[in-house]
Amino acid sequence: MTEISHYSQVWSYRTPRGRLALWGAWLALVALFVFCWQVMTKDTIWFFVTDAPRQAADIGNRMMPPRWSYLPELWAPLWDTINIATLGTIGGVIMAVPVAFMAARNTTPSARILRPLALFIIVASRSINSLIWALLLVAIIGPGLLAGIVAIALRSIGFVGKLLYEAIEETDANQIEAITATGASGAQVLSYGIVPQIMPAFWGITVFRWDINIRESTILGLVGAGGIGLKLQASLNTLAWSQVTVILLLILATVVLSEWVSARVRHAII
């Protein structure tokens, strides 16, 4: 009785049943993928797809060399773009703060009615991209910077609101209790107990959103909401690919710069 023969000689990570289930899950995924692929490519014209490398080379040829003399015309739209992002962020944050306080479990005035409403505002704002907001607002209030600013602001509510309400829920309850024990009113508890705790998070979130908004506001002009995207749209419509290169490089430089600024500021705060 020295050897134990009923043990498996080869070690394996999962039981046979587990392996079968895993295999079935993979099979289902592959089958779903193939099915979706068939549905999606039903109307694809394969001639265009095989022709794509030639088209790419053609566009590449037209884009080079960049037309640098176009650059001076871009400073004013760039200023507009930065204004859209900054003013939009300010507007969004102003609207997001009350929503966040309504959504946080520990500060909400009524958990039954206002909290679900605030959560719905957050989800609705988050699930609709700023470009779609801009599309709607351009149709409603007309093309221009205002539509872009409002679109950015509406999109920012969800992002800032969600992160801020999570920060509010994570505040230290002991400090709030200490303030309450001094006989502070509700507003005083808010001002001395909660606000100091969420201040670093608040500035971090705001700067982070500003950085994202710079990125998003560069393309809002595609639907007519002002900024450098308008120039991009105009150049694309006239097939001026050498101007497109200049615009794209400028957008890239702006985005990289804003990312650097935001990283520095967040590093300094937190």
Next chain:
Amino acid sequence: MTNSAYPTTWRRPPQIIKNRRWRIAFQLAVLIYLVLAISTVDVNWSRVYDGLERGQRFVMGFLQPDFESRWRDISQGLIESLTMTLTSTVVGVAISIPIGIGAARNLAPRWIYYICRSIIAVSRALQEIIIAIFLVAMFGFGPFAGFLTLSFATIGFIAKLLADDIEEIDESQAEAVRATGASWVQLVNYAVQPQVMPRLIGLSLYRLDINFRESAVIGIVGAGGIGATLNTAIDRYEYDSAGAILLIIIAIVMVAEYSSSYLRKFLQ
């Protein structure tokens, strides 16, 4: 021995910028910027006033969405969006796994590391919409261009987070597997894969969610999907259909968000 110098009220000290002069300078700078910025935004208030009536119609359309009259276009757009989302996520994740492994400093040699990191940087720096414009110009209108756009954007997202995750694995487990004489492939399979798999699945589900949202946007520049339908509806001033489409998008995003968070909890 008077107590009169002792303050009777307490003022909360500033938290962010502690130096008083800097604070004032900062506030002044913000004020000047705001004045400059707002003065360059010229708003055509009569146009805004005219638009209010239209805005009211849009809100009414949102409250009474019309799913029926354009249902064929909407369902077509939805099918395109959903299939595009799934295929692009699968393909994007499949491509980003080797790139993610290559971009992890503890698994890849230096030159592969730099190549993979630069692929990630390029994919992350370019916006989906801009990529979509180019791919539509190359591949023609329709969901195929959208599929390529979303796959490309997925690579930057998944590969970066996967690489960062691989760099943070527990090294002692990798060393234990290495000590048994395992080859590089065995090392990846037995030491790295079990540690990063739950997170990779979570990230893929999250990206599925993002890709659906993005698929609603890239349709505006002609890359197929529900965005194209939405664009058409707004161009025709059919706000009730547009409201219906937006409600469907919100509903799907909510379902995706809740089910993916549930699935992630279940898998970990």
